[in-house]
Amino acid sequence: MTLIAQVIVDVPSRGTDRPFDYIVPESMQGWLEVGSRVGVPFGPRTLQGFVIGLSGTSETPAAKLKALQELLDLVPPLSEELVELSEWMSAKYACHRITALQSMLPAALKGKAERYIRVAERESWVGEDSLFDATASLLTDEEEQIISHIQKQQEVRMELLSRRFGEQAHIIKSLLQRGILLESRSIRDKVQKKTVRTVSLHLPEDEIRTIIEEFPAKAKRQQEVLTYIADTGGDVPLKEIMTVLGVTASTVKALADKGYIAIMDMEVYRDPYQDRNFTPTTPFTLTDEQQQVYNSIINRINKREKGEYLIHGITGSGKTEVYLQCIQRVIEQDRQAIMLVPEIALTPQMVERFKGRFGDRVAVMHSRLSSGERYDEWRKIREGKSQVAIGARSAIFAPFSNLGLIIMDEEHETSYKQEESPKYHARDVAIHRAHQHNAVVILGSATPSLESYYAARSQANDEFMPTLLEIHGRALGSELPAVEIIDMREELKEGNRSMFSRPLHQAIEDRLEKKQQTVLLLNRRGHSTFVMCRTCGYVAECPNCDISLTYHQRSNSLRCHYCGHAEPAPQICPECGSEHIRYFGTGTQRVEEELAKLFPGIRVVRMDVDTTTQKGSHEKLLNQFRDKKADLLLGTQMVAKGLDFPDVTLVGVIAADSALHLPDFRAAEKTFQLLTQVAGRAGRHHLPGEVIVQTYNPEHYSVIHASHHDYHSFVREELKHRQILGYPPYCRLALITFSHEKLALLVRIAENYTQMIKDQASKLDWLGSLERFSNEALDVLGPVASPIPRLKNRYRFQCMIKWRGDMDVAKLAEHVAEQLQDSVRDKELLISIDVDPQVLM
DNA sequence: AGCACGCCGACT
């Protein structure tokens, strides 16, 4: 019986977003599984694809069927569970199946077809020459040279060949045409597996021992080497022998030539942490509150039942220790755990804690790893060498086979939502995966998102109703710091035009004297927010985006934080030639400058995307601060998360309102969260902490409740607003963004789309039964220009769908987008669908 | 996404 494989090919387009059937060749049967990665012929090309199903029959006429060309991995990179997950994702987030599949794997596994050249059998050489027996003698010297080069290696990648014989490309072409050289295509991975040359015994040990005894006295070095290998028991890295015994490779090779030992390339894992020692830690004794939380969760874990928990624990309440002990239990059950943290919280401190507790069983996945390192961490999981994965968003796809626990720390963070397709939320994926595995999900935060908190409180949603667990006290018994709100309007009135209020200025001075440390938060990088000519009012704007440029002092340049555009800072106004160019607004660079002026000799560590792009720079800056080589840590929101330094007793927020006026219904929530998080950095140990918050909106409820550390009051008030305005968690949202270079066309399209959604929604047939609809509502808002109306040279319009109930709005939105794209047929038109958006840009 | 097939303008 022929076996048929259903394959999703690596072409992210509408026409190819379905399985294609292929015959499974005899040689692959028994190896090929659902989840295998394969190379397939597709039209005139060779592509990578994933097997999502196997069956005995095909709908496709047998004549059209082609066979799979190659199997790319011995162990399938995807499990059946992950293949199913990709189907769920593509439906929920309106993305192509291949995009969902690809997002689960390290980039190293995105192979592309390469051309390989080999020399044909002499008999099959064609062309006029072959009429004669003496074909070979008719080859030119150059041709001979190329042929023998290829023959030596059996097969050579075309790219390498053209690099070596660049000028003779026409000769290679002619040899191919004459059938002397043959070309084939095969999928090549982006990353080479790392290998180490390793030596092992090639004969049984007792034989080797005899050989050592009877070794000719002349070859003393060889005898030493062989003894060393026998003593170690084999699989010794060649490098090690060379350094330990001080011999050269030729000595070892001589032993190999005699057939005593074998030299092989062994595949190894790159370990990004191999040069680091982690101090082992043992579980701490839990506080009563922690213990209660732990008990509720562990009960469920012990029964191997699924369940969801939302831990609301104030900053410093020791949630991490609870996580660690839960993970411990899951490992003991021979199951595995995923720990998700926001990228910026994946600090060396956090990694150290996990490595210290679980050692080599931890795989760490974050964006700073090279693609090779990333791939190896992933393989440790896939091959069962790791039981714990800690990482940012995409670690939710860690290929564990027997998941027991998924933890999502700082659950409210918007970085858990991916902004590119597939626009998934790690929380949704976590819940879906946990259901498949009967695993427990723990969401933890000092400031849970309103969605999660509401779900726990109202139990309105049958997919997700976490049990709420609260921790009110800090693990070390310290008090939450006192928060002082400074009204910057008052400061200005009283003649203080500096960015530092008098109390903040005083407090920093005080810490400098006491040799305690300060953390300063300013959620805006760069130097100044905009550059304006005071004579004519000219403002420097990005030529590609409708956004003003930010001045960066170090490079004396103007940069766009959205598209990366950079240009030299002007000395005179490009519009009117005036010299009165002024920099307005404040960024971290400017604060740094100002600090140096106001506090001579102050040692400042600045941490923002501009100072942390280099590998390891994040860690270096934090170490510098921890080792008290700096008095003050200044940064954007990356200083607000998870840092724990005992000598920090002052936290200052330069401008609490920076996010408050964004056109985002979550602005208040985000402000509250940021203030609460950063306030939690102060006074975590024995020294009491103080927080100073500067703002132009001292009466805003998010600022006031944050200053009292009062999450519940904030939530109560914010929920009221959301209900009145009709925003989540009282409904769901989908944001549809249209973009095109031509504004007029774009507006027309956006209007068409909105109308079509309204029409189709009223038709109901896609919604299912009528009675269900009566409890549901759907509303379409817009179209309007996006908050950033032009980005990377493309105009942007958006509309928003609001609805209640479990309607499949992703499908509706996608369906309409397809209709529209069919009718317009303009490749430049992009329609992006974001279900449950986190940021309304 | 590529790549081929197919129907209308400026050239040997």
Add this chain to the structure above:
DNA sequence: GTCGGCGTGCTC
């Protein structure tokens, strides 16, 4: 008369 423009449609 042809070479080639990119619109349209297919890829197991």
